[in-house]
Amino acid sequence: MLLLQVFLNSLVSLIQVLLLAAGLYLVYTVTRIFHVGLIAIVIVGAYLLYFFKEAGFALEYGIILSLLGSGLLGWLSYFLLRDMAKKKQPLLGLLLSITFWLLLEALVAITFGSDGKFIYEGVIPNYYFAGLQITSTGVVNLAVGAALVLLASFVIYGLPVGRILRATHQHPECANLSGIKVGTVQSWTFIIAGVLAGTTGILVGINRAIVPTSFTSILVVAFMSFIVGGVNNFRGTIVATIVLVTIPELFISLPLGAVSIPASWGMVITFVLAMMMLYFKPEGIFYQQTRKS
Amino acid sequence: MTKKIYSLLLAGLFLFTACTQQAPTTPTQTTTKVKIGMIAPLTGDAAALGEEMKAITEYVLPSVNEKYKSQGYEFEVVYEDGKCNAGSSTNAFSKLTDIDGIKFIFGGACSGESLAIAPLLEGKKVVAVSATSSNPDIEGKSPYLFSLSYNDETVTDGLTAELSKYKKVALLSEQSEYNTGIKKKVEEKLGKANIEIVANEEFAKGSSDVRNVLQKIKAKNPDVILLNPNVGVTSETVVKQMAEIKDWKVAKVGVFNLMSESVLKAAPDALEGTVVIDVPFVNDPKFVSYLAEIVKSKGELNDLGNYYSATVIDSVNLLAEAIVKSGNDSEKAKEWLSKESTNGNIGRITFGGKNFVQGITFAKFVIKNGKAEQSK
Numbered sequence: 001m002l003l004l005q006v007f008l009n010s011l012v013s014l015i016q017v018l019l020l021a022a023g024l025y026l027v028y029t030v031t032r033i034f035h036v037g038l039i040a041i042v043i044v045g046a047y048l049l050y051f052f053k054e055a056g057f058a059l060e061y062g063i064i065l066s067l068l069g070s071g072l073l074g075w076l077s078y079f080l081l082r083d084m085a086k087k088k089q090p091l092l093g094l095l096l097s098i099t100f101w102l103l104l105e106a107l108v109a110i111t112f113g114s115d116g117k118f119i120y121e122g123v124i125p126n127y128y129f130a131g132l133q134i135t136s137t138g139v140v141n142l143a144v145g146a147a148l149v150l151l152a153s154f155v156i157y158g159l160p161v162g163r164i165l166r167a168t169h170q171h172p173e174c175a176n177l178s179g180i181k182v183g184t185v186q187s188w189t190f191i192i193a194g195v196l197a198g199t200t201g202i203l204v205g206i207n208r209a210i211v212p213t214s215f216t217s218i219l220v221v222a223f224m225s226f227i228v229g230g231v232n233n234f235r236g237t238i239v240a241t242i243v244l245v246t247i248p249e250l251f252i253s254l255p256l257g258a259v260s261i262p263a264s265w266g267m268v269i270t271f272v273l274a275m276m277m278l279y280f281k282p283e284g285i286f287y288q289q290t291r292k293s
Numbered sequence: 294m295t296k297k298i299y300s301l302l303l304a305g306l307f308l309f310t311a312c313t314q315q316a317p318t319t320p321t322q323t324t325t326k327v328k329i330g331m332i333a334p335l336t337g338d339a340a341a342l343g344e345e346m347k348a349i350t351e352y353v354l355p356s357v358n359e360k361y362k363s364q365g366y367e368f369e370v371v372y373e374d375g376k377c378n379a380g381s382s383t384n385a386f387s388k389l390t391d392i393d394g395i396k397f398i399f400g401g402a403c404s405g406e407s408l409a410i411a412p413l414l415e416g417k418k419v420v421a422v423s424a425t426s427s428n429p430d431i432e433g434k435s436p437y438l439f440s441l442s443y444n445d446e447t448v449t450d451g452l453t454a455e456l457s458k459y460k461k462v463a464l465l466s467e468q469s470e471y472n473t474g475i476k477k478k479v480e481e482k483l484g485k486a487n488i489e490i491v492a493n494e495e496f497a498k499g500s501s502d503v504r505n506v507l508q509k510i511k512a513k514n515p516d517v518i519l520l521n522p523n524v525g526v527t528s529e530t531v532v533k534q535m536a537e538i539k540d541w542k543v544a545k546v547g548v549f550n551l552m553s554e555s556v557l558k559a560a561p562d563a564l565e566g567t568v569v570i571d572v573p574f575v576n577d578p579k580f581v582s583y584l585a586e587i588v589k590s591k592g593e594l595n596d597l598g599n600y601y602s603a604t605v606i607d608s609v610n611l612l613a614e615a616i617v618k619s620g621n622d623s624e625k626a627k628e629w630l631s632k633e634s635t636n637g638n639i640g641r642i643t644f645g646g647k648n649f650v651q652g653i654t655f656a657k658f659v660i661k662n663g664k665a666e667q668s669k
Contacts, residue, residue, distance in 0.1 A: 002512040009504045114336040115344070116501065116526020123536040123560050135537060209501040209526045211338055253509050263506045264468055264497045 001131050003250055010249040012138045012207060015145030018241045019200040020222040022152045023193035025234050028226070030168045030182075030189045031085035033093035037077055038197040039219040040104035045070045045201025046210045047108050050119050067198050073104075074194015078187045085186065109212040116209040124207070137206040145203060148196065149238065156234050165189070166232075217267065221245060224274045229286055236286025240277070244270050326367050327616055330389035332400035332410065332421075334377035338499035339469075339525045341596040343402055346424065347372055348591035349605045350399065357613045366617050371395065375406040377469065377523075378498075382406035383413070390417050396623040397421075397616060399608055404428030405470035411435040418623045420630065422612045424604040425597075428474035432648050437623075439630050439644055441604040441611070441637075443572045443653040445471075448548070449478035451570035451655035455546045456483060456517055463492035463515035463543075465506065465531065469523045475548060476521060491515050500527060504534050511541055520547040520567075524596045529559040536563035546570070552658060552665040554595040561663040573656040574667055575603040580638040600639070607637035 020042060027035040048069045052062030077100055084093035124135040134142075156162040167175040168185050176182050204210065204218070225244050229236030248269035252261040277285055331350060333343035350370055358367050371393050375382035382401050386409075389395040398421040401407040407426035414421055414437035423431075427442040452475070456462050462483060466476040476495075483490060492513040496503050510518060520535075522528045528550045535541070545564070549571040550556060557564060575581075584602055588594060594602050612626075614635060619625035634643040643651050657668040 002508060005508050006505045009508070013502070109336060113340065113344075114338075115341045116338060116529065118529070118533075123533055123563070126537050126539060128539055133537070133539060207502075209530050211499065211501065211526060213337065214499060214501055249505055253505060255512065260493065260509070262495045263500075263503075263509075264495060267497075 002253060002255065005132055006249055006253040007246060008132055008134055009138070010246045012134075012141045013249075014241055014245040015141050015149070016200050016204050017218055017222045017225060017245055018149050018238060019145055019196050019203070020218055021226045021229075021237045021241055022149060022234070023196040023200075024222060024226045025231075025237055026152075026165070026189050026193045026196075028231055029165050030186045031081060031090075031093065032088070033081055033085055033090050033097065034223070035077065035081065035097045035190075035193065036094065036219060036223060037097035037100035037104075038074075038193055039215055040101040041070050041073045041077075041194050041197035042201040042204070042218065043105055043108050043210075043212055043215050044073060045198030046119070046205035046215075047112055047117075047201075047212075048198075049202050049205055050112070050117050050210065053119055063202060066202055067195055070198020070201070071191045071195045074190045074192070074197065075187060077194070078190035081190075082183070082186060105212050112212070114212055116211045116214075118209050119205045120207075135207065137203075141203045141207055144199065148199065152196075153234060153238070220267075221270060224270070228274050228277045228284055230281075230284030231287070233284070233286040236284055240285065243277075244273055247273060324362075324365050324367050325621055326369060327397070327621055328369050328371055328393055328395050329612060329616075330385075330393065330395040330398040330400075331370050331372045332375040332382050332385045332389070332398060332406050333372070333402035334406075335372065335374040337376045337378075338527060339377040339403060339523060342377075342425070342524050343374070345594045345597045345602075346399075346402055346605050349587055349594070349597075349602060350609055352587045352591055353606050353609045357609055361613060361617050364617055366613070366621075368613055368616075370399070375401050375403065377403040377405060379405050379409035379470075382409045386410045386413055386419075390419055395419070396621075397612055397626070399424065399612065401426060403469065403471060404431065404474060407431055407438060407440065408434065408470055411438050414438055420612070420615070420623045420627050422608045422615075422630070424608040425601050426471075428470050429478060430470075430474060434648065436631065437627050438648055439650075440648055441607055441639065441642065441650050442601070443655070444649040445474050445478060447572075447653060447655050448570050449475055449482060451657060452479050452519060452546060452548075453482040453486065455568050455570060455657070456519060457486050457488050459516035459544060460489065461491045461513075461515045461517075462488055463510045463513060463518040464490060464494070464521065465492075465503075465510060465518060466495050466521040467500070467523045467527050468495050468498050472521045472523055472548075479519060479521075496527075498523070498527075501530050502534070503527075503531055504537070507531075507535055507538060511538060511543075515543060517544040517546060520545055520551060522548075522550065524550040524553070528553065528556045532556055532560045532563055536560035544568075549598055549600075550596065551660070552598060554593065557660065557663050557665070564660045565662075567660045568668075569658040569660065569665060570655055571598075571658060572600045572653055574599045575638055577638060580606075603638035607639055607642060611635060611637060611642060 023038045048066035126133045225241040229240035248266040333346045335343045373385035404426045411434035414435045423440040426440045427445045429446045466472045492510040522531045545567040615626040658665040
């Protein structure tokens with residue numbers, strides 16, 4: 001029963017990581033840039049909701065405004081990175097993206113203070129079933145997150161727009177010649193990635209305390225999942241996230257009698273798993289070979 | 294002709310000026326400006342602690358300056374962020390001593406900060422007075438480090454006594470120097486008392502999700518749990534997420550930060566009946582009204598609490614007194630602090646050659662109706 005409960009709790013974290021990884025995947029697909037700065041939009045998304053709540057806005061308006069703000073930030077980050085994408089300078093793009101992250105994180109810390117904040121005051125109500133329990137905000141995390149991930153998978157693999165994304169990734173010049181407006185595709189992708197990151201922030205924020213510097217672990221796991229899964233395969237990212245989030249949590253919760261593995265070993269196990277997978281499949285476990293032109 | 298008139302006027306002016314100049318009657322007293330550094334967490338998950346220390350220091354400093362003005366001293370505090378960790382506090386120390394040329398420091402605030410700067414103090418002849426560092430490892434680390442906090446050794450005596458009333462004990466600790474120090478001592482003392490520790494869990498510093506760790510402890514079915522998180526958001530997190538667990542009947546024993554107003558409000562029902570071991574409240578009416586003035590001017594001091602608010606005020610007064618009595622000589626100030634005694638809000642302050650202030654005992658508090666009451 002303990003392991004089932006731990007698995008259920010881990011699913012909530014998994015969804016949050018997966019949404020951010022989806023954003024990373026989308027931006028990489030259209031620019032070949034690792035836009036780690038999306039974590040800044042996660043932070044801003046959470047703090048915007050906190051701000052609107054404190055300002056007396058109804059929750060639904062707070063969420064809508066936070067998502068709008070997140071989308072806008074995603075769009076702004078496009079202008080920051082588009083030249084790097086055009087010049088095929090992914091390393092400089094990564095550097096700019098990191099700067100974007102650190103700048104926004106510092107601004108949030110200056111504006112809101114760096115002590116912890118709770119969007120949900122008091123004890124979060126729980127649902128109980130078959131000896132298991134989950135917080136109501138955890139249910140929201142699972143429902144919203146799972147819906148968005150499924151939607152993203154459907155869009156990427158089931159709709160023509162997915163093909164446009166992949167075409168932009170594989171050969172932007174050819175895509176342009178065949179009538180795809182690469183710039184438009186890229187800017188909309190950044191907006192969507194921003195909204196996904198903002199949603200991650202909101203989901204994290206309603207479920208636990210927020211501190212500007214406390215989101216880094218989500219980025220680390222999301223980034224590793226994205227790499228381990230194979231950067232051009234979203235299904236791979238999903239599988240890698242499941243492995244890298246749930247296995248460490250289950251491992252440290254194993255009932256081993258008098259021996260107990262401390263919770264802080266969770267991240268160590270995540271790194272070991274990622275290293276092992278990358279050792280055997282350096283390009284990621286689900287990397288798809290594409291023809292080079 | 295005009296030239297002559299100007300010359301006469303100038304000569305007259307010179308004579309007038311010379312006549313009106315007075316010889317100085319008394320030599321003007323020079324003011325010695327002394328910079329004191331403060332190393333405390335101003336960002337990060339324990340920032341609330343540092344911000345409150347800063348607020349108190351800012352409030353107290355003008356009156357200290359007024360007190361020593363006649364003796365020619367004026368103090369200025371330079372605040373540096375120790376982030377409650379060793380690396381940042383070492384950087385803060387280097388900045389304060391190498392760039393600002395500071396010889397006196399308030400702090401570190403967190404035990405980790407104090408332990409990190411302790412080996413550096415003697416080489417640079419810098420005196421540090423901490424108001425809040427309580428890790429027992431501080432004792433013997435440096436003759437230049439003084440802490441007005443109780444030694445955790447004292448508190449762990451109280452915690453062990455309380456936990457020993459039960460058969461199966463669980464420990465839940467945050468991985469900070471302060472909490473790890475408490476945990477190690479409690480483990481050691483429970484071991485000597487042959488009390489079974491059924492779960493001994495730790496979570497990463499600043500964690501905001503400890504649900505799985507709590508489930509793991511619950512599965513071990515302990516009679517009592519020691520809640521040992523650090524100040525700030527983790528204390529609230531632990532209490533709130535513990536309250537989420539349905540029908541978990543377990544006695545709770547905790548450290549001082551569980552009495553913080555924000556933690557008490559976080560999940561009042563879950564904390565009802567919790568025993569907290571801390572030092573006795575400082576009830577001196579003069580201190581209580583002074584503290585009320587600070588709260589009115591600077592806002593709540595929930596994270597520091599009663600005793601540590603008193604020690605922060607005392608640290609400012611004590612260090613200023615040491616500087617004045619030693620003539621701004623850090624070596625002499627160290628000797629003075631080590632050997633002499635003075636009065637403070639926490640009573641008679643004596644180090645007696647030790648790093649921790651002497652004569653502090655523990656007290657037991659019980660949380661009833663959302664408030665901590667000192668138990669007799």
